[in-house]
Amino acid sequence: MAKRCQGNSRQQQRTRLANFWSLTLLRREVRGMGRKWLMASALMLTVSLVVAARWQAPSPDDFAAVKAKEDCRDCHRTIVDNYAQSAHAGLACSQCHAGSLTHQDADDPAKVLPVVDFRIESCAGCHRFQAETYLMDEPGTAGLYGGTPANPHEHPKTKDFPLYNKIIAGHGFTKDYNEERGHRYILRDHMDTKRGKYATCLNCKSTPVAYYWGRTWKGIKLDENASWEEVIARIPKEMHDYGASCTHCHDPHSTQLRIINKALQAAIAERGVNPYWAEKNAKSFAEADRQQKEILLCAQCHVEYVCGPGVDKKMRFVFGWRKVRDLDAFYREQFGYQQDWVHAIIGEPLIKSQHPEVETFWESKYERAGASCVTCHMPKVKVNGRLLTSHWLTSPLKYLDRFVQGKPLGAYPCGECHSVPPTVLRAQVLRVQKHVDELQKRVQQALSDSIDAIASAKQAQKDGKPVNEQLLRQAVRLHQWAHLRWENLVVSENSMGFHNPEEVLKELGEALDHARQAQLLALRAVGSLTQTASRDGH
Numbered sequence: 001m002a003k004r005c006q007g008n009s010r011q012q013q014r015t016r017l018a019n020f021w022s023l024t025l026l027r028r029e030v031r032g033m034g035r036k037w038l039m040a041s042a043l044m045l046t047v048s049l050v051v052a053a054r055w056q057a058p059s060p061d062d063f064a065a066v067k068a069k070e071d072c073r074d075c076h077r078t079i080v081d082n083y084a085q086s087a088h089a090g091l092a093c094s095q096c097h098a099g100s101l102t103h104q105d106a107d108d109p110a111k112v113l114p115v116v117d118f119r120i121e122s123c124a125g126c127h128r129f130q131a132e133t134y135l136m137d138e139p140g141t142a143g144l145y146g147g148t149p150a151n152p153h154e155h156p157k158t159k160d161f162p163l164y165n166k167i168i169a170g171h172g173f174t175k176d177y178n179e180e181r182g183h184r185y186i187l188r189d190h191m192d193t194k195r196g197k198y199a200t201c202l203n204c205k206s207t208p209v210a211y212y213w214g215r216t217w218k219g220i221k222l223d224e225n226a227s228w229e230e231v232i233a234r235i236p237k238e239m240h241d242y243g244a245s246c247t248h249c250h251d252p253h254s255t256q257l258r259i260i261n262k263a264l265q266a267a268i269a270e271r272g273v274n275p276y277w278a279e280k281n282a283k284s285f286a287e288a289d290r291q292q293k294e295i296l297l298c299a300q301c302h303v304e305y306v307c308g309p310g311v312d313k314k315m316r317f318v319f320g321w322r323k324v325r326d327l328d329a330f331y332r333e334q335f336g337y338q339q340d341w342v343h344a345i346i347g348e349p350l351i352k353s354q355h356p357e358v359e360t361f362w363e364s365k366y367e368r369a370g371a372s373c374v375t376c377h378m379p380k381v382k383v384n385g386r387l388l389t390s391h392w393l394t395s396p397l398k399y400l401d402r403f404v405q406g407k408p409l410g411a412y413p414c415g416e417c418h419s420v421p422p423t424v425l426r427a428q429v430l431r432v433q434k435h436v437d438e439l440q441k442r443v444q445q446a447l448s449d450s451i452d453a454i455a456s457a458k459q460a461q462k463d464g465k466p467v468n469e470q471l472l473r474q475a476v477r478l479h480q481w482a483h484l485r486w487e488n489l490v491v492s493e494n495s496m497g498f499h500n501p502e503e504v505l506k507e508l509g510e511a512l513d514h515a516r517q518a519q520l521l522a523l524r525a526v527g528s529l530t531q532t533a534s535r536d537g538h
Contacts, residue, residue, distance in 0.1 A: 064092075066092045074104075080253075082253050088253070088255055094114075095122075097117065099112070099113070119236065120242060120245045120246055121238070133409070137182035137185070142394075143429065144496075146179055147179060147395075148179075157491065161490075163445070164177070166345070167447050168350075170341060170342060170343055172196045173352070175195045176193050186205050187206055187235075187244070198228055199222065199225075200308055202235075204244070204301035207260070209231060211247070217234065259299075263318060264303070264319055270321070275321065294372035294374040295372045297374075299358040302356075303320070304355075304359060305354050310340055310341075312338040321359075323362060325507070340352040346476070348479075350483050353484065353487050353488035378390055378392075379396075380411070381409050381411050400413075400426055404423060435501075435505065436496050439508045442512055443485075453519040454472070457472050457475070460526045468525040469525075471521045475525065478515070478517050481511070482510075482511040
């Protein structure tokens with residue numbers, strides 16, 4: 001008992017130290033900042049203090065008394081054995097599973113279930129620094145693109161891609177598609193969006209939904225056909241403000257990294273953890289090396305996937321788990337190109353990409369050098385002389401700027417591989433992104449022109465004019481290829497090409513060529529049926 005109490009005393013000292021640093025950080029941030037950030041920081045501080053009141057843990061003696069009464073191993077042998085070997089071994093099950101004793105002592109334990117607590121609050125009592133950095137949000141754009149708006153409607157995607165709504169005409173994203181806020185808002189912003197919402201979407205937005213997917217949870221079967229409204233109603237209200245919590249990536253029993261997204265698990269079972277790196281392509285998460293595991297944590301959400309109803313009205317939840325060059329063939333063979341939507345102007349099915357950061361990162365020079373998502377987006381930062389992993393999942397440029405300015409949470413993650421000064425490297429990042437942006441603008445215009453030409457040819461068909469059907473079909477195929485590359489690698493992917501500049505520039509070059517060829521073929525198809533047929537020998 002004495003040892004346990006001493007251990008808890010040391011933990012309480014560490015917690016108080018982390019609490020002091022966190023409040024100090026917030027106070028420093030408030031000083032000298034603009035009014036908007038002042039208000040945001042003050043609100044965050046208030047929320048931290050209010051929530052802290054709920055995070056007060058019982059005394060060590062109470063923990064020990066409860067733990068002595070628990071007989072959880074009688075039924076949960078594997079879980080308890082893993083837990084007994086972990087850093088959480090000194091904790092009582094009841095600390096995270098309220099009602100455990102009532103459950104085990106019941107005549108029918110299956111009818112008196114304990115709480116499975118997914119809340120960040122349940123972890124923050126000991127891991128306050130990680131919790132507070134995860135919930136941190138700093139409005140603003142570190143570079144020239146994207147960023148984190150204070151209000152999602154301040155930065156619609158059309159601000160950066162003015163022709164976007166025409167290029168995806170007829171898709172729900174034309175109703176509401178904004179630059180993303182920080183991770184803490186993923187569920188709240190999803191709940192507030194004007195476009196279609198489906199239960200499948202919640203696998204990224206809500207940890208309990210992802211964990212129980214495929215099973216019955218709180219009286220409903222969690223699958224593609226579950227009602228979004230019914231699922232949302234079962235998510236604890238206190239989780240609506242952040243959705244995804246610590247246990248999405250951390251097993252609370254073994255304290256090891258884990259993945260809970262069932263579509264990712266299925267993709268790994270079929271193709272491995274990294275289909276584009278044979279030496280690293282383990283067949284399961286457990287067998288993957290540390291680099292691949294860190295990437296896979298983010299691959300639970302930051303990938304291209306199909307979710308929701310397609311053209312054929314079927315509900316799907318499938319990860320493509322392929323690079324952009326292989327997606328067209330996969331969706332054509334797997335779903336007959338029916339998995340997304342039909343373009344409202346040209347009347348043809350297209351692929352609506354999500355956010356393929358992981359697939360884009362595959363084969364990059366950064367990945368092959370050993371970097372993972374954690375390397376750049378979750379660097380270790382100094383806190384009172386200790387190095388702690390920041391869970392502020394944000395642009396590396398924000399860490400770099402704080403490092404240069406000598407602010408808390410400053411880090412130079414690029415310095416693990418690069419010896420150049422941070423200001424020089426920052427300029428190089430922006431230069432690469434500018435090259436990508438200049439090229440994507442040309443592709444964007446070419447896609448718009450291709451849409452006009454294909455639509456014109458189809459209108460000519462309706463009007464009874466001669467149109468070369470073969471050329472028109474070729475034009476449509478070329479447009480589909482161009483559209484896929486542009487939207488996947490630039491609009492949906494969130495680095496303006498920096499996750500893999502060489503591949504993105506190459507694919508955008510091909511997209512530009514495809515879009516212009518599509519435009520020319522569609523123009524040739526109209527009124528040139530006899531001339532083209534003669535030249536082609538038909």
